[in-house]
Amino acid sequence: EAQVTQNPRYLITVTGKKLTVTCSQNMNHEYMSWYRQDPGLGLRQIYYSMNVEVTDKGDVPEGYKVSRKEKRNFPLILESPSPNQTSLYFCASSLLRGDEQFFGPGTRLTVL
Amino acid sequence: AQSVTQPDIHITVSEGASLELRCNYSYGATPYLFWYVQSPGQGLQLLLKYFSGDTLVQGIKGFEAEFKRSQSSFNLRKPSVHWSDAAEYFCAVGISGNTPLVFGKGTRLSVIA
Numbered sequence: 749e750a751q752v753t754q755n756p757r758y759l760i761t762v763t764g765k766k767l768t769v770t771c772s773q774n775m776n777h778e779y780m781s782w783y784r785q786d787p788g789l790g791l792r793q794i795y796y797s798m799n800v801e802v803t804d805k806g807d808v809p810e811g812y813k814v815s816r817k818e819k820r821n822f823p824l825i826l827e828s829p830s831p832n833q834t835s836l837y838f839c840a841s842s843l844l845r846g847d848e849q850f851f852g853p854g855t856r857l858t859v860l
Numbered sequence: 861a862q863s864v865t866q867p868d869i870h871i872t873v874s875e876g877a878s879l880e881l882r883c884n885y886s887y888g889a890t891p892y893l894f895w896y897v898q899s900p901g902q903g904l905q906l907l908l909k910y911f912s913g914d915t916l917v918q919g920i921k922g923f924e925a926e927f928k929r930s931q932s933s934f935n936l937r938k939p940s941v942h943w944s945d946a947a948e949y950f951c952a953v954g955i956s957g958n959t960p961l962v963f964g965k966g967t968r969l970s971v972i973a
Contacts, residue, residue: 790963
């Protein structure tokens with residue numbers, strides 16, 4: 749089944765404790781991206797990747813890192829999480845940038 | 861830069877009534893257009909998309925959308941709403957290969973008996 753998976757689905761952590769949210773897709777998509785969703789603000793892009801080893805900032809990259817060492821995986825790293833990063837995070841992939849995106853189920857992160 | 865406007869933050873309709881969710885975009889050329897639905901606690905699922913051709917597009921779950929170039933709109937419609945349609949709906953605009961999808965801020969749909 750074609751899908752985007754994310755782990756964990758829920759995470760509660762404390763300020764400053766490094767964490768990684770994994771994202772994997774099995775559709776051989778070139779383009780992957782991370783979004784955060786906050787009430788009233790809709791979806792905002794954090795980082796995206798056009799292909800392996802090619803990543804770039806989205807609209808709200810501060811406090812986040814990503815890597816794309818393999819085509820299927822695109823982890824999101826929070827080196828030192830802060831409470832303002834409490835949000836719902838979505839990973840998505842598509843064949844090309846601007847195409848239909850396939851979304852993961854989301855990761856609800858709470859930073860205390 | 862392209863932008864997407866969903867003028868209605870929240871809409872309430874009665875079960876069985878018709879539905880229209882509005883979406884307007886700002887872009888010079890004809891973009892790719894999408895509608896996504898997000899059920900509570902779920903990710904985003906594609907309802908339908910428009911790339912070219914027939915301006916009336918059929919999607920899943922009985923939804924359709926009409927692209928109107930003159931109005932820069934891509935409104936989503938359903939003739940008879942079911943309680944399970946209660947969700948958040950996002951319109952998105954893209955240009956393949958060049959620029960990222962831009963999402964509207966969403967319209968929350970409530971369905972009452």
